[in-house]
Amino acid sequence: xxxxxxxxxxxxxxxxxxxxxxxxxxxxxxxxxxxxxxxxxxxxxxxxxxxxxxxxxxxxxxxxxxxxxxxxxxxxxxxxxxxxxxxxxxxxxxxxxxxxxxxxxxxxxxxxxxxxxxxxxxxxxxxxxxxxxxxxxxxxxxxxxxxxxxxxxxxxxxxxxxxxxxxxxxxxxxxxxxxxxxxxxxxxxxxxxxxxxxxxxxxxxxxxxxxxxxxxxxxxxxxxxxxxxxxxxxxxxxxxxxxxxxxxxxxxxxxxxxxxxxxxxxxxxxxxxxxxxxxxxxxxxxxxxxxxxxxxxx
Ligand code: UTP
Numbered sequence: 001x002x003x004x005x006x007x008x009x010x011x012x013x014x015x016x017x018x019x020x021x022x023x024x025x026x027x028x029x030x031x032x033x034x035x036x037x038x039x040x041x042x043x044x045x046x047x048x049x050x051x052x053x054x055x056x057x058x059x060x061x062x063x064x065x066x067x068x069x070x071x072x073x074x075x076x077x078x079x080x081x082x083x084x085x086x087x088x089x090x091x092x093x094x095x096x097x098x099x100x101x102x103x104x105x106x107x108x109x110x111x112x113x114x115x116x117x118x119x120x121x122x123x124x125x126x127x128x129x130x131x132x133x134x135x136x137x138x139x140x141x142x143x144x145x146x147x148x149x150x151x152x153x154x155x156x157x158x159x160x161x162x163x164x165x166x167x168x169x170x171x172x173x174x175x176x177x178x179x180x181x182x183x184x185x186x187x188x189x190x191x192x193x194x195x196x197x198x199x200x201x202x203x204x205x206x207x208x209x210x211x212x213x214x215x216x217x218x219x220x221x222x223x224x225x226x227x228x229x230x231x232x233x234x235x236x237x238x239x240x241x242x243x244x245x246x247x248x249x250x251x252x253x254x255x256x257x258x259x260x261x262x263x264x265x266x267x268x269x270x271x272x273x274x275x276x277x278x279x280x281x282x283x284x285x286x287x288x289x290x291x292x293x294x295x296x297x298x
Contacts, residue, residue: 015061112230133208140253
């Protein structure tokens with residue numbers, strides 16, 4: 001595995017309430033919903049690891065204990081699997097707790113993504129770091145974060161992951177005004193949170209990956225809450241932009257927004273079709289569905 005000394009830490013803000021997935025998220029975190037048999041958050045953690053990060057900082061809140069347990073050792077389960085000779089499952093379970101170093105910091109109240117990043121300041125210190133929003137699961141080779149770290153190392157400034165979205169969807173995202181440096185890499189001119197279609201400067205939408213430098217913290221400290229009472233990371237980045245260049249990278253890969261129901265369903269189908277043990281029978285099932293007569297499912 002390649003180690004990138006520049007970015008050693010990745011922040012996963014997981015303190016949001018996951019209201020779009022109620023009632024499933026009433027008593028369990030949305031990050032633990034599985035895509036086939038792996039919780040959503042684990043895809044992001046594995047991406048960070050494969051990108052050379054060796055410290056994961058999870059920003060948690062009430063009701064998120066299942067995430068901590070998931071990445072912790074489960075001695076009872078290991079003993080049980082060992083006694084039953086279930087070696088493959090045992091390996092899988094051990095792999096998760098051996099993955100990486102985990103730290104947890106509580107957000108207390110969900111006061112926005114910018115605030116979630118701000119509470120990691122003590123754990124990050126004075127080094128550049130990554131922020132990964134686990135909702136965005138990105139299948140890419142090299143991994144999405146690794147692509148971003150390469151651009152960070154080249155340009156020596158914060159890098160935000162972007163994706164071109166259909167114009168009618170711009171109001172759901174932070175959108176960039178940007179100048180191209182080369183295909184896929186941009187210098188940011190401005191950032192606009194959820195613009196109206198007519199006012200969007202482009203269709204370059206911010207997705208859930210950031211490589212940031214520690215000078216974001218004073219900007220977030222000075223950022224006012226918005227109408228909804230949240231401190232937006234986008235607004236902190238906007239003030240940082242007055243002081244240094246920021247860059248954007250279009251990720252080469254397939255992104256699924258698992259934070260909404262349709263995106264989640266698509267991701268389940270996508271990852272099931274990529275699984276050697278399931279792809280055959282699942283493909284057969286999917287092609288047996290009569291989409292014209294929706295009720296005729298076998
Ligand atoms: P979302 O906007 O997706 O919010 O947050 P959410 O609460 O998780 O989900 P819905 O919209 O209610 O269904 C984007 C990311 O920022 C984190 C969330 O956990 C998610 O990963 N977040 C958001 C925090 O950690 N703290 C916050 O105060 C807000």
